[in-house]
Amino acid sequence: MTRRKNLAVLAVVALALTACGGTTKSSTESQNTAAPATTAGKADPNAPIKEGLKIAYLPKQLNNPYTDVEVGGGKVAVGELKGEYKLVGPNDASASSQVSYINTLIQQQQNVIVVAANDPNAVCPSLNQARKAGIKVVTFDSDAAKTCRDAFINQATTQGIGESLVKMASELAGGSGEIAILSATPNATNQNSWIQVMKTELAKPENAKLKLVKIAYGNDDDQKSFTEAQGLLQSYPNLKVIVSPTTVGIAAASRYVSASNYKGKVAITGLGLPNQMRKFVKDGTVKKFALWNPADIGYLAAYTGAALSSGQITGAQGEKFKAGKLGDYTIGADGEIVLGPPTEFTAANIDKFNF
Amino acid sequence: MADSSPVLRVRAVSKSFGAVAAVREVSFDLYGGEAHALVGENGAGKSTIVKMLAGVHRPDAGTIELAGTPVDLSSPADAKAAGIAVIYQEPTLFPDLSVAENIGMGRQPLGRFKTIDRAAMVRQAGQLFTRLGVSIDPNRPARGLSIADQQLVEIAKALSADARVVVMDEPTAALTGVEVERLFAVARSLRDDGAALMFISHRFEEITALCERVTIMRDGRLVSTDLLTDITVDEMVRKMVGRDLGALFPKQDVTPGATALSVAGISRDPVFADISFDVRAGEIVALAGLVGSGRSEVVQSIFGVDPRDAGTVQVGGKTLKPGTPKQAMAAGVALVPEDRRQQGLLMELSIERNVTLPRSRALSQLGFLTGGRERRSAKEWTDRLKTKYGRLSDEVGTLSGGNQQKVVLAKWLATNPKVLIVDEPTRGIDVGTKAEVHRLMSSLAADGVAVLMVSSELPEVLGMADRVLVMREGRLVAELSRAESTEESVMFAATGQEATL
Amino acid sequence: MSAELTATRASRFANWNVAIIAITVVVLIVAAATVDNFGTSENFGFLVLDVLPIAIIALPMTLVIVTGEIDLSVASTLGLSSAVMGYLWNQNQPIETIIPLCLLLGAVLGAVNGFFVTVLGLPSLAVTIGTLALYRGLAFVVLGDSAVADFPPSYTAWVTGTIGSTPIPNVLIIIVVLAIVFGVILHATPIGRAVFAVGASEQAARFAGVRPGRLKFWLYVASGLVSGLAGVLWTLRYSSARADNGAGLELAVVAAVLLGGVSIFGGKGALPGVIAGVVLLGSLQNALRLSDVSNEALNVVTGVLLIASVLGPNLANRLKGWKQ
């Protein structure tokens, strides 16, 4: 009986607090935006790249073929830089396990952490702790909040990818009809910003006849993407194109369509790995898709990290540095470094690529 | 009558559990076409013998011979294969399976591709029931069958196995008179078909009615095997008990005081109905009747562990709410339950915890228990009851039956009860402890405690009680004063018929 | 035979409790000596934060398992609490209201489990597998796949921070306080005595005046309440409220409790052992990761330890009996 009373008291206290007002989202927002920039010190463009830098890669999760190609490029670059390469990561794409790994990397006193954030905010406190310990943080693939990393390797401009996705969809649909998007997780940073651009593009008059009927989420899980593709085709019989801006999604959707009687009626496009897609391009399920070279992302990240750690750059806009075989790069706004334009793959050119 | 050579010979078998020798060098023979009784007090070693025949326990020494060849019954499957069927006091059926399947388990008739021929299985079960003269639907699940019907299913199982030896361990304990008659009819036909029957019972009238031969055991040893024509019931009792009965029941005469416990019209459908009686301070009242007549259910309902549909219970003038043992305990009621292992004790917990559990709140200081007070209290009460144990922190399950019962008594006497209810207080404990328990009850009564005793042992009932209440099939059918109560009068009331004793 | 068996079983549990604590201490010493950076105060902080949810949920779970029941819905309760926290935060509710509400929510979710198990008498394994799916599903319904971030820095900083300038993490206070509360309840109050009694034999406990249903109901409420708290702390630690927070944690919690010597059949167990179990799992994970041993190895170690914690004493017992 007394416990029931206690609960009642608890509820009353809670209500009282509400009445008095307290810390709410809107009251904290002003404080949050004013996070201090930690990039102190000055860049010395002529500083030599240090040798023996410990550069650790922490991708979203380990067993992802796309990720493997990315960090593979990183490994090559770290070799060129005469550094120590390390790859760690969770088996599940969760932010909480990434945090544990960041903590471990801090303990191991790495020089650079190259991370693809599973949640832009959840990894933030740990990344800042790392930076406080003098570790440079470079994000790739999926950015963390701007306040907790030194630089972000952007595979392509958001605008460029969004436009190219809509362009491919429009060509495949013949200019009109229903299209659907099969994305990764609903809070995946990249995919969402591309989808945002796509929506803007679709709103333009020249794309008025294209109708985006649904955005499905396959969670970058092969099986889930597979069933989601299946659900899309069932729900939208007149669907002409599925656009999947994620390598897992496009492969799963292609595999489903290639074995179903939708083959030939529904086109698949998006961002995919040539090795995974070769089979579907050759059997005609997929006419064209796009991607940048993921190995270059990891490669560029290593050079960025080394440059940061050696004091060549600080991550401020306008700083320039050299990234091995990729040539010269300039840091853009908010510490973003853009890799370059994406490549379109078709039956004609796909055999030239092996990644 | 019987074949000249025995079907089963038990040769000097012994079995010990730890330091306790349960059976010592016991030998007897079972003959085909003969019913053989095995009698002895609780704890004499009867059930150990049964379990050895069933393949559950393996004898430490000695042999069991079937038709002249020694057999090694190392598992129930061996016993089954050897043609020994055991019917336990509490039947062991599969509640989820149909009656026909229960009978056929392991021997189902097979059809094409070795599949079970269900129709044939049901037909066989039906034929068995016809032969037994009972009507049980072979298709119904075993769940929900009455104990009597379950016994019959067990017998049908034995029949279907063409068992050469059928061992029945107190099968009649929970049966009504009519049910016993039916069971006996079935048993006789089994015997007449040539099976060797072993029958364990506490009821001499049943033994004399059914059996040809009797083996008597005491304290794990064989006393004798006699033809029933050669021995009287008195002689049997003497051999079983081996001592003068009088000393066992040290009842002091007490003038009863005020009414301590008043039960008015309590009912619980379908277990018991309209039970009313009083127990006064200083009085020992026995609640007698057959097992299954609802005695334990009545006392459990009084104590509050079982619910009741109607009626009131008053202790010292205060009405108890149904279903709350806590309140009954607060009012000064204590219940030493029937089943020590399941209800009386927490076998895996220490002696100390067991003794102090009902008083843990009273022993706490500001709501906390630090152990010292519990330990002291446990020591005080176990010492008072002369309990033998190693350490207070030993699991209570490591104690002998008698000492376990003392722990239960210590646990409840420590609550300083005004009304002490004891359900089968001396079941399964040795003779010495039995007398101690009786002395204790007697002295408690002398100190003004109202004692309500449920017992199946007639000598105990007659020896200890000031008054005897008799239940039959859920109703209170007789109230006998100490002077009126005899074995005959109590059994008559309990069974509703003239005892054949 | 049976008498001796039970005698050894009595000491066996005491032994395992000592053994697990000893093993934990040895692992800690060996790790500190051989693994670089394991013994640092900073790493201690990380270790405490990593085991926080398992540590606090394991406490009420111990009591639940000692009564012979189980609660597999704890991680989902954590997730739903986190999701609701995010939802309310997005609704611009003050955090001072949200936190008590999330705790209350946890208690209510626990009470639902308790209702099904004690009032309807359904098997707790099946019930809590059901609510495991239900609560997690509701968490997704509330928050979808999105994440809510930007919780007030003062709160998130407290959870990740340390006491003053000492290396002791603030959340250790919560763990220690809860461990003391549950330890005292289990080992030094009439409630604790009743918990063991119910686990050893529900029927016999009833005959001694204990009300098993009521007791279990409140234990489920406690389990839910602590899981709700774990949800709040999780959210603040990562500054991220998500529906999938803590997914799969229930197995780790059960593993830690069993590893700590609590019998899955109830009636046996002690809280110090459970805490040792939690520390053992957490420090092994931490040390292995620092030594660049993959996560996978930990899976294997956890599984093997779990089976060994029950199998070992059983085998030792059998061997002893066989020798005699």
Place this chain on the structure above:
Amino acid sequence: MTAVGLPAPRRSSLDVVLRARELGIVLALAVLVAVTTISNPRFLSGQSIRDILLNTAILAVLAVGQAVVVITRNIDLSVGSVLGLSAFTVGTLLQNNNLPVILALLVGAGVGVVCGALNGVLVRYGNVPALVVTLGTLYVVRGVTYFWAGGSQINADELPSGFLNFGNATLIGIPYLVLLAVLVLVVTGVVLRSYRMGRELYAMGSSPQAARLAGIPVARRTIGAFVVSGGLAGLAGVLFAARFGTIDAAAGTGYELNVVAAVVVGGVAVFGGSGSVWGAALGALLLTTIGSALAVLEINQFWQQAIVGALILLAIGADRLVAARVAASLKKRGSHVS
């Protein structure tokens, strides 16, 4: 109940009760399909039905194995991990290696049988509760798979087309995977219903003590049940590989809860002794259909898990209610000896 004589071999009341339980799932399924079809007729198109059946096939094979174990009053939580190990083994074996499908099936089932036997031996001879053992092997087997796979993935284009065709091809319009699942279901169902061995499993679950006294070889049967569950999980791993073509070490993670859910919803009592593999398979079909229906009905997919949870609670609650009803009615007609 006065007629004494040979009762005609008619349907037993026991069977009627069980059938009623399975009928309940069929009804729920029918309502679900009807509602969904009304809202979107394409739900009943050939392709859609084929997809649902294909998705059910894997879950159903697992559920059949789980039902066998649960009927004996045990549980096998390691099935998801075993599926993963088997799928990866088969994938590695077939990687750029054109071996016959039947060999893949045998290898996969073999991997599962070994895991199942390990579970069974630990449960029986180690005297460790099944929940603990299989929780442990859930971790161990998954860990071994991760160790071995080391983050690598086997892609569809590395697998022989014959194998992938097996995952999608049909025989008279029915996918092979579905046929295989039905075969597993029928064989297990018949063994459980009509063979002594099967009935002994029910007996063990119904009353372990009585089973021992009845001379049932409890050890052999317990291990056998786990071997069946493990073997079927291994088989399901092969089906998984053939169906999805992409295999990594995480394949089948978290499946155990879906499987247990399917079995419980299908009316197999967690305390053993009752239920059937038919029910378990129907449970798997119902769960899968709910998933597909939600997508078609455009209900937020997030509801799926919550619905599954509610369904489990509903199923065990209803079972309890029915059991109490049946017990009461049996008791009433039980007392007939007069």
